[in-house]
Amino acid sequence: MAFGLSEEQRLFDTSLRGLLAARVTQAARQAAAEAGREGAGDAALWAALTELGLPGLLLPEAAGGAGLGLADAALAAEALGYHAAPTPFLGSAVLAPLALLRLGDPAARAEWLPALAAGRMRVAFALGAIAGGTGPCTLRWDGERLSGEVAPLVEAAGATHALLALPAGGMALLALDAPGVALRPRPGLDRLRPLAALTLSEAPARRLPGDARPVLDAGRVVLAAETLGAARAMLDQAVAYAGQRRQFGRVIASFQGVKHVCAEMAAWLEPCQAFLRHAAAAQDAAPDAAPDTAPDTRDAEARMLACQIKAHADEVGRDVARHATEVHGGMGFTELLGLPFWFKRIAGNRQLLGGPERCREEAAMAQGLAA
């Protein structure tokens, strides 16, 4: 891989960005934010993305998927982040497919993969149990039933299913309309990624035994991609705004103070892209981790890269989000231009699946530098 895109990738990227530019308008974001408060998602956007094949991106062709890899998922996530798209891509198109492919038995795959590929399953997730989550997680098995509570459940609006990492190891997948399931929507900072608290009382659930960390790693890469896409959008908007806004008789883009802030953002952001693509490709190259075996070197490097790209994108993202907002002056603080949608997407992503400190410590562990 020479860090460029293949012709197929370029075409895919172009059509996805075209679709997003047309559909994810400021009004659409606003409407999705309102709907999210009621627990509903943007069904029309999801349907359009399904037509493009996004839900089945990572699934084998036999299951109705495209048989592509995480490099392609990261490319999509960059575009989704760039447009601050209100869509459950991470849970439904990345975490759930990978969890089933890596940890599911043939019956589970047969049951769910086609529904995932067809976009009929929308899967909320809670992985705090293995990612340093600060919310409650008391999930426990009672035979094939699951009880306890967990929060936050992420991408909860409009979700049909939930994917959960369990404190005792492994994961569980369950239908949210099953008996014993109580879902309480909670307003989230990023109103385009709605949250919920989930309480289970002997709810039927499918066991996905084994090491859930490769699923977590893939999620981290995709979150990093989204953050970097969103940060790029903020930089682009800041440069454009500075080129129009006049103060003291000049466009503010002509002041060194503003130029240098934009240059700093670009200097931090620009080198991230190749790192991201490499980290995503490394996930594709890493062998399936068999449960209870020590990961080999290649696997450890893929882990390290996933942790590091997440941590680095979180740090760069925060700086860019702050400074791009500052370049907009008061306008950046209002919702008039919609800039806070990107700001909050970046802020929220930082907290999901482990913040930078957590990811760096896991990166050190993957390299044998920490116990």
Place this chain on the structure above:
Amino acid sequence: MAFGLSEEQRLFDTSLRGLLAARVTQAARQAAAEAGREGAGDAALWAALTELGLPGLLLPEAAGGAGLGLADAALAAEALGYHAAPTPFLGSAVLAPLALLRLGDPAARAEWLPALAAGRMRVAFALGAIAGGTGPCTLRWDGERLSGEVAPLVEAAGATHALLALPAGGMALLALDAPGVALRPRPGLDRLRPLAALTLSEAPARRLPGDARPVLDAGRVVLAAETLGAARAMLDQAVAYAGQRRQFGRVIASFQGVKHVCAEMAAWLEPCQAFLRHAAAAQDAAPDAAPDTAPDTRDAEARMLACQIKAHADEVGRDVARHATEVHGGMGFTELLGLPFWFKRIAGNRQLLGGPERCREEAAMAQGLAA
């Protein structure tokens, strides 16, 4: 204290700064740096400072001192730092007097305090054993004799005595011309604060038993004062240089890029002064720590402040040293204007008596936040 200076302090400050401005020229620094390589100090400057009463600043009047406090010592250190003065103030006028006053018995005080006050004793020091030092320290008592090695010994050029913190607790003071003492001068980064390696073979030494931390704390405050004085000098020089240097047809001080860097430096530096003065005054207010008793709250706060001012001055100092050098362009990298003397003073101070990480951890301990 209203964070202003008393009339006496103002006079003292003015005469000290006047003396330093006259004597510590660029040529004098250069000469002292050369002499330091041979293990000699700037004896003439020390004599002049002795005339001003600097060595006896902290000593009681009965011992020929001025009976002043650490607030005054910090004031002097700011001035010495501002002029990057080549003088053993820290060891001879701060650490040694305080060690004798706090840990010495009457005989030790009687023997040494008058010589200290008269500037006849120049005391090098090595406190790494209690300050997270990275150098070797194998000092051990054999009755009243001391053996082992320690490095670096600081302010070693021209020193007559050495003050050592011991791994087993307490301190020791010894004459460097005593039998069993081998001193090997070592070139230091800050050539105005020469170093040595010290090897002792059953050398006669005076025990100063008890808790050496209050001596360390005072040293940290004085180092912070020096660093802040040096940083202020670098900022002043950067502003002056930027006001003269022309590039692209303008003085560079008129570019926002340069102005904003200077403004950042000032914003970080300016609030430090009051913090420094308070931390110094807190040392004076803290009761003598009796050995083996738990320090009371007031003592703990004085400790915390000493650790925090050192850590904070180290961080601010590094930023200012870097950016003031950058404002000077290539000229800052050369020794033509002498700027590296300040840069290296700040860099060296950061490492002495514990760097920022160490000091912050000790600050947390002083507040009961760490074990």
Place this chain on the structure above:
Amino acid sequence: MDLGLSERHRALQAAARDFIARFGHLSPPVGGGGGRKRPDRKALDWQALLIEHGFAARAVPRRYGGYGAEPDVFEAAIITEEFNRAGISLGIQGQGIRMLVPTLLEVGTEAQRERWIGPTIRGEVIWAQGYSEPEAGSDLAALRTQARLEDGQFIVNGQKIWTSSAHFADMMFLLCRTEPDRPKHLGISYLLLSMDSPGIEVRPLPTMTGHATFNEVFFTDVRVPADQIVLGRGEGWRVANVTLKHERMLLGDASKLMHRLHRLQALLAETRVEGRPLLASPVWRDRLMRLQGEVLAAKYHQMRLLGEAARGEESGLGLLVVKYYGSTLAWRLAALAVDALGEAGLVYDPHDDLAEDDAATAWYADWMYDLGLIIGGGSSNIQKNIIAERGLGMPREPKLQGGA
């Protein structure tokens, strides 16, 4: 440590502690009240009690309804510190009390003082500030809202933005252009107008915090009696600078930082990951300690500035760096809290009464609002220009060819 307090100041400190012990239970919740919504009965009663005991409107003369003490910046600092430490409300903090009252005391007419100071300090009359405009963010000289004098009344037309309490304020102090022919700064006047006047439209301005804090205000032929001008025509810039001076010397910035640091430390002690408090983790502790060092600098620096003000000395550079240093530090304190909250903290549920917000929401709201403060009233770039030019004596931006 109380280094530096005189006997008189110690007595005030004791009196404040005594007052808090006796009456603290009557305090409205901190964060609610002042600034975000109209004070309720409880807040008004508390305000009256504070004035009676000299903990609010302390230096406002008795004839205008204040407590009548001599102005003393240290006293104000002591009161702020004690109340903040105890988590007790310092009373109503709106822009009327903080900015307009000292301005009227300094440059208002006797009639203006008598009419407005009393009701304002009691919380009966709430003021909004009408300074910022969409096209004149950091550049006040560019403001466009106009007022022309007609039949003994000013007729105001234009638009303001960032008016924080316009949706419930009774009055506004307004900067507008009354002398269109004079050079930029000299054409501005400072008017006091009723928010009930016909022709005023207030639209809430949605911001990232989700709190209903700011508004846009539109003026269409709004009539203001001619005697409701402070100083005189074209003097608005001077009046605004008087107000600004009081804003700059406003207490509580360092106190706010200290208070936030304490909350942050408590948060790190409470928040557990895998059963272990974050404060027990060296990485988190080091971040906290680093911020503590920076907050300590702000704290003692403020005491230095207070001392200089008390001695009548010019603080120069020391004063000019306060806003930039304090606002970026406040943001970084909140940023560490936000990091500590982790995933669970992403639940964000803002209420119009800030006191009703849960802890995570409050931290996130602080974090975003502080970014607004970094931006507001002159961006970081403007602050750095001010520090460099006025504080360090560096040259101003050279004039452009052709100007603009």
Place this chain on the structure above:
Amino acid sequence: MDLGLSERHRALQAAARDFIARFGHLSPPVGGGGGRKRPDRKALDWQALLIEHGFAARAVPRRYGGYGAEPDVFEAAIITEEFNRAGISLGIQGQGIRMLVPTLLEVGTEAQRERWIGPTIRGEVIWAQGYSEPEAGSDLAALRTQARLEDGQFIVNGQKIWTSSAHFADMMFLLCRTEPDRPKHLGISYLLLSMDSPGIEVRPLPTMTGHATFNEVFFTDVRVPADQIVLGRGEGWRVANVTLKHERMLLGDASKLMHRLHRLQALLAETRVEGRPLLASPVWRDRLMRLQGEVLAAKYHQMRLLGEAARGEESGLGLLVVKYYGSTLAWRLAALAVDALGEAGLVYDPHDDLAEDDAATAWYADWMYDLGLIIGGGSSNIQKNIIAERGLGMPREPKLQGGA
């Protein structure tokens, strides 16, 4: 991980490893040699061996004494990575080889190429670069060193600074003003002159590292044959930009960062405080991991740029950020090392042959030298202007009233 290497590149990687295994013991110490002092016999022999096997002067045509391979940026990156990883010298790295040779290959005359390329790549002729002047730091257009043509010779007068190997160089490539009447950039020429010419005085420039690295060079009526001009009169700016292009695409920056990261990790593992390695402390480990993330970004970014160059694509913004990002990151890596060294690391003992420096001295020297690199060849401010203007399309600094 070797993602992305073609079969041909894997073969080169294997060849490099094989060469290192067979001949690595003949390598001069890394850090010694190139740039700081004249190569010794060992360095010259090593250079010859490298050229013979295609690990130096790889893309220089055989007729000029090189290895004669097709230019391939990936090949160069692979060689750099393998040699750095093994701690083996990449041969002579002076400005003659890195900058002048590619420039002559692109715009030199055939006679110039034949005369100078061979001896230069073999290390027999050492070059100094004569660009910077005291009054023209970041502003090359302002350079003042003059050359007038007289009787078929240029007569050079003026002063250069920052000429890094002038004290032992045989030749210099020099920018000077030959057309005083033409506008700034158009009046400059690029001359090649012998350092043995009468009228040249070289004075060492003392810098903060204490290493004898840089010089000032004074020219008094120095004579240069007229055919020792590259391109032609007034074309110096164009030639300098060709040189600069090769400088920009210079490999090894990310490789230097990776190498430094590994040294840093080893340092943290070795350095003990109170018996415990620093790497076992979460605070130090977190700082290391954070830098690792930034270095990884640099590493893969460089691979991206190499790919773009290989495909003949313009890298634009991606290329423009490299110097600023890399030089500040290099400084921060060294800064962590300096912190880790602690008190004991303050012993600073620089040698003229850098390879003789102890580890602590080397880290401090890197730290200070990197600050010089941040400053050198255009300060951070200039770099940020370039990124903003050329990379982001933001407007240039407006012209001043009256100009200058």
